[in-house]
Amino acid sequence: xxxxxxxxxxxxxxxxxxxxxxxxxxxxxxxxxxxxxxxxxxxxxxxxxxxxxxxxxxxxxxxxxxxxxxxxxxxxxxxxxxxxxxxxxxxxxxxxxxxxxxxxxxxxxxxxxxxxxxxxxxxxxxxxxxxxxxxxxxxxxxxxxxxxxxxxxxxxxxxxxxxxxxxxxxxxxxxxxxxxxxxxxxxxxxxxxxxxxxxxxxxxxxxxxxxxxxxxxxxxxxxxxxxxxxxxxxxxxxxxxxxxxxxxxxxxx
Amino acid sequence: xxxxxxxxxxxxxxxxxxxxxxxxxxxxxxxxxxxxxxxxxxxxxxxxxxxxxxx
Numbered sequence: 001x002x003x004x005x006x007x008x009x010x011x012x013x014x015x016x017x018x019x020x021x022x023x024x025x026x027x028x029x030x031x032x033x034x035x036x037x038x039x040x041x042x043x044x045x046x047x048x049x050x051x052x053x054x055x056x057x058x059x060x061x062x063x064x065x066x067x068x069x070x071x072x073x074x075x076x077x078x079x080x081x082x083x084x085x086x087x088x089x090x091x092x093x094x095x096x097x098x099x100x101x102x103x104x105x106x107x108x109x110x111x112x113x114x115x116x117x118x119x120x121x122x123x124x125x126x127x128x129x130x131x132x133x134x135x136x137x138x139x140x141x142x143x144x145x146x147x148x149x150x151x152x153x154x155x156x157x158x159x160x161x162x163x164x165x166x167x168x169x170x171x172x173x174x175x176x177x178x179x180x181x182x183x184x185x186x187x188x189x190x191x192x193x194x195x196x197x198x199x200x201x202x203x204x205x206x207x208x209x210x211x212x213x214x215x216x217x218x219x220x221x222x223x224x225x226x227x228x229x230x231x232x233x234x235x236x237x238x239x240x241x242x243x244x245x246x247x248x249x250x251x252x253x
Numbered sequence: 254x255x256x257x258x259x260x261x262x263x264x265x266x267x268x269x270x271x272x273x274x275x276x277x278x279x280x281x282x283x284x285x286x287x288x289x290x291x292x293x294x295x296x297x298x299x300x301x302x303x304x305x306x307x308x
Contacts, residue, residue, distance in 0.1 A: 059264035229288040253300040
């Protein structure tokens with residue numbers, strides 16, 4: 001008897017098989033696209049139109065609907081990348097390696113978006129595009145970690161070796177994640193403290209909060225979509241000499 | 254918000270709000286379009302390779 005329930009174990013084994021993963025993403029993708037579009041339309045309508053103007057920050061605060069979910073995603077994707085990298089490292093699971101490396105450009109993109117939109121918010125509110133404070137600097141380091149993962153993977157010819165190297169780098173970089181999260185509490189910084197993710201009630205009007213949560217969920221689905229699309233290319237490329245890829249190629253041509 | 258012009262103006266912050274949304278849109282679009290192009294190209298290359306082997 002295993003401590004893991006049988007259906008979960010079956011799911012794990014099926015997902016570990018590249019052709020199954022490939023066809024599973026094909027089934028999942030259209031649904032995820034529909035859910036993402038609905039969420040993003042509702043989130044943008046609520047955030048840009050329905051939500052009231054902030055009494056202190058005017059309409060500049062509406063950048064929050066991109067900035068905050070993007071910043072959350074930059075951390076979330078890094079953790080996913082490190083965990084799947086570890087799974088690939090320990091159990092030699094191909095799909096986990098593919099998920100890890102396919103996540104890196106998306107995580108880098110969200111980090112870049114968080115930095116740029118933060119800058120566009122900082123200029124009118126703080127009077128400066130950039131300060132070297134703890135939150136901004138640690139988020140910039142996160143961008144460099146992502147770029148390091150991407151270039152390290154590209155620099156090593158053998159993709160299995162590359163995945164091992166990348167997983168170790170990603171795991172070492174995890175130390176930066178709590179630093180980013182707690183930076184606004186540990187150091188005196190210009191960046192405001194947490195508004196939503198804190199103990200007790202979020203200090204935000206419900207009409208402002210709902211669109212924010214909608215956008216955050218939309219970005220989660222976006223990540224799943226973009227990651228699956230990138231993972232499919234990576235899988236096809238890595239497994240190009242296997243029978244299942246040859247079959248897909250034959251069917252397409 | 255009464256008019257569309259007012260909406261675009263964002264209470265004087267339009268020049269900060271819209272670029273933020275624009276940059277996010279472009280970057281996120283690239284992350285979807287690029288893998289689709291890469292997959293198309295890869296499948297074409299692999300098909301060519303298979304044909305050459307059969308000859």
